[in-house]
Amino acid sequence: MKKIFTGLCITSMLWMASPAEAATTQIKIDDVVVKTDTAPEQKNNRTMVPLRVISENLGAQVDWKDSKITLSMNQTTVSLNVNNQTVIKNDKKEQLDVKPYIKNNRTYVPLRFIAETFGSQVDYKQGTVSIATKPLLIENEKIKALQYEYHMTMGGIIQEIKGNAYHNAIYKIFQEEKGDKVEAPKEYYWHFNLDEPGSYYKLGQYDFMTHDNNSIKQFDIYSLNGPFPEELLEGYPKVLLHDVSENSWYIFSEQAVNSIQQLINNASENGFSTVISNTVA
Known part of the structure; x- marks a missing residue:
């Protein structure tokens, strides 16, 4: 009886998990699958990625001071704070759907918001987030x-x-x-x-x-x-x-x-x- 009850509990938990939270998201930038030592995560249907994915592969410059993260590229600057939904983009306040957070010594930030802020196109299809950045001319x-x-x-x-x-x-x-x-x-x-x-x-x-x-x-x-x-x-x-x-x-x-x-x-x-x-x- 105990084994049956345990099995029912596990099945119920799987049913309760949303597909977005259960999916393992793959990230592609300019048609290249990004390798990362820490997998992206889904929070409130938003893809959260380690900060390194942004700083190294999208070309944003990163300045870290205390819990404040400042990302800049060309004429655009975004300032975020860990565990805070308020961001400042080019001196104007905006609200994120998900707070940046730290997990396993990695800082996670919202991929779509930052990518689109810096002029990239973002598409999500069948578990893959595809980002297209501006080419060098x-x-x-x-x-x-x-x-x-x-x-x-x-x-x-x-x-x-x-x-x-x-x-x-x-x-x-x-x-x-x-x-x-x-x-x-x-x-x-x-x-x-x-x-x-x-x-x-x-x-x-x-x-x-x-x-x-x-x-x-x-x-x-x-x-x-x-x-x-x-x-x-x-x-x-x-x-x-x-x-x-x-x-x-x-x-x-x-x-x-x-x-x-x-x-x-x-x-x-x-x-x-x-x-x-x-x-x-």
Whole structure:
């Protein structure tokens, strides 16, 4: 009798749970299934996601202070507070259907509200939330993917990075962080050349690809070869940026290189990067 009663209780609980609360929601951004170490949740028929999904894959900048979260992108700013339904969007108060909250050391925020606030289109169908963000435009061409190539001792690897937020962020670094224009170095290669002081080796090649799989813009990053005595390297910048499309060279910074690499790492961790060629022996 006790077993029958227990079974009836479990069945009743399943009946009482709404389909939205029971469903496991999958998130797709720009047709890429987002990988996340913490699953999205449904609260009051609203999809709540870890803050990282927003900050890394939609391109919003995040400022966290005490329990206040400020998200900003372009000319739009949204401020939320944990366990508070009131938000401030561009200095105007609005009410959320669900409060942001913390669970298992993750901060959950409402996906649709934030995505639509930052100009993305959101669609829900059969357990999948699909978000379409604004593509990067170069010379009025929509960018489909970024191909990142780097070489190792015995071969090279090419990664294809999707996701408009990543394309926009990386392209912005190239455009805004390049320094003074300089002459092309006398010696530059894909590999190390330890025989020629002042020579450079290519750290990486970045091709912004259109929908017909053509590279419309290419940037190469070069690093100064070493080690050599300091007096032989005096006057040589440590990092150079080559705008291959315009055949122009610029001083670049190690900080900018690290920022680009962090974006590529985030793309890989979140499912937006795939290896399309690997010739490493």
